[in-house]
Amino acid sequence: MMQESANETISNSSMSQNGMSSLSSQLDAGSRDGRSSGETSSEVSAVELLHLQQQQALQAARQLLLQQPGSGLKSPKNNDKQRPLQVPVSVAMMSPQVITPQQMQQILQQQVLSPQQLQALLQQQQAVMLQQVNIHKHTLTLTYTVPYAQQQQQQQLAAQQLVFQQQLLQMQQLQQQQHLLNMQRQGLLSLPPGPGQPTLPGQTLQPAGLSPAELQQLWKDVTGSHAMEDNGLKHSGLDLSTTNNSSTTSTSNPKASPPITHHGISNGQSPVLNHRRESSLHEETAAAQSLYGHGVCKWPGCESVCDDFGQFLKHLNSEHALDDRSTAQCRVQMQVVQQLEIQLSKERERLQAMMAHLHMRPSEPKPSPKPLNLVSSVTMSKNLPSVSPPNLPQTPTTPTAPVTPLSQMPQVPSVLSPANVPSMGAMRRRHTDKYSMPLSSEIAPNYEFYKNADVRPPFTYATLIRQAIMEAGDMQLTLNEIYSWFTRTFAYFRRNAATWKNAVRHNLSLHKCFVRVENVKGAVWTVDEMEYQKRRSQKITGPTLVKNLPSSLGYGAALNASLQAALAETSLPLLGNPGLMNSASCMMGASPPCLMSGSPTGLLQGTTHEDLNGTLDHLDTNGHSSPGYSPHTHLPPIHVKEEPLNMDDEDCPMSLVTTANHSPELDEDRELEEGNLSEDLE
DNA sequence: CGGAATATAAACACGA
């Protein structure tokens, strides 16, 4: 089936690619083996050694066969799975240097070996073959002229070895599929059977066999390859076979789980495999480099300082290993990419329309390399539409930004698999708290997404309320303003108002961290940051989780306020420009980028997110006026309000002075102003 | 399994 064709492809390509070099060595080996005598004694002994080892391998195979209690039939699934492993008939007449193809075929067809056993067997074979090759290299490298009969033998052996190599590749592919399926089982990967994804029919899976280290390795390979795309090395679709090999052969880790040992293969790998391993390592390094800049880990929300790259790599492996957290962050990042791609498409269209309208030369949209790469990586989350809520702006990719049908789906955790989009209930919670990820840094990349997609944000009400209040210039909001923030920021909260409003009120009353302050105009809500962090830190355990705390603790609010002020100042010129203002507002209810940059951690985060956010905000939205509710569809009078910065809001949460400063009637527009004001922040 | 955290629903009070 697909697998078979894929295998053919693999073997063909490996044949053509390594072609001469590996073939020649194999031919050499063949010539050596073809001769039964006539060489030096050392060589003879080497050959004998070979035979001995081959016998051992054969023996091992037989033992394995014997170990199988019900040797004959297993499940039909086994059948399906191992059919691709069958050796082509053309090999049936190979010289029986190793395990004869017939034997191999028999073994395979009897389907009595688990993949692990097969793997072990193949490894043995591979080792033997490698030795053949090596021995011959050492002893017969000077044999240039070979009689025709010998050539035939050599070719036969070469063919045999190629076939064997093919088998190895098949094994690796099977293992890769197993990896993927195991990951999928663990919920790490979502693997919708898409067109680009060969479904694995009847795949028998040994649930065991994947150590966390292996998973991690695989994950590293996967993310590494994608990061490469982001780096500009665009792959036209991800070659599954390549990934297979890299994932299996790059296991330099000497200690691995017993059931499946990949390094055995890598020991005897062909030049091609070797090359692939190197390239895979290279990819990993390159990928890691993109996560490292200015001595700081650029993993979203991390910012850990690493003196050198080595230390960073250590950090990367320890702090950002494959776990739920990293996976979630990866998903978030994918959403970012997805949204960017969508927005880029829209903006491009708009630009062209504008230019067309103004009779300008439709300067062909210069496709900056980055978006293109993004596009390619965006395909990772291509399954988004299938499960995304109807509201999601699914701009189905303009011609300029084609979403390639991905063959890479399996490698990537789906962004929006139903499991990732908490629909109801209490499941959203802990998302931020548990990982202590600053909301702003997490929500930021998805800002556009949540604003337009009817997806419930994976944050608790308390977290959201706090965020809303923190975004306010004076760290205080009326209940109604909080409502507005919710509806403005999340499409999800544009419906079921009664429910979530009740929840908001409930949370405000319930949590000590929310302090109600009487005001001239009424009452406003503020955040007692100390209380909030106290409550939060109670739940946080583990070093990595505490890591992010300092940035949002104590000085955080002050920092936040000052930074916001700084940003506001820089944006003043913009505000003075009605044109820009209008255009920005027209783009619709873009909410303050403070949402991302609002919190200190968000602001101080790596540049990537910053740029991203900025872009995002301006790119957003045009088209979709939020259904039912769009507070920004009208243009409120521009009112630049001086922000009285309460640096110590935590300590004295309220200031009547502050609120008394502004007239009640202006309060109504306050949030809108802030929205617009922040909108123009870059 | 129990407790904590959270979400949801609902009842109730109070003032405009």
Added chain:
DNA sequence: GTCGTGTTTATATTCC
């Protein structure tokens, strides 16, 4: 009386 706001209680879910 209605509505918005705020408080409180109850219950269910999820996670640790």
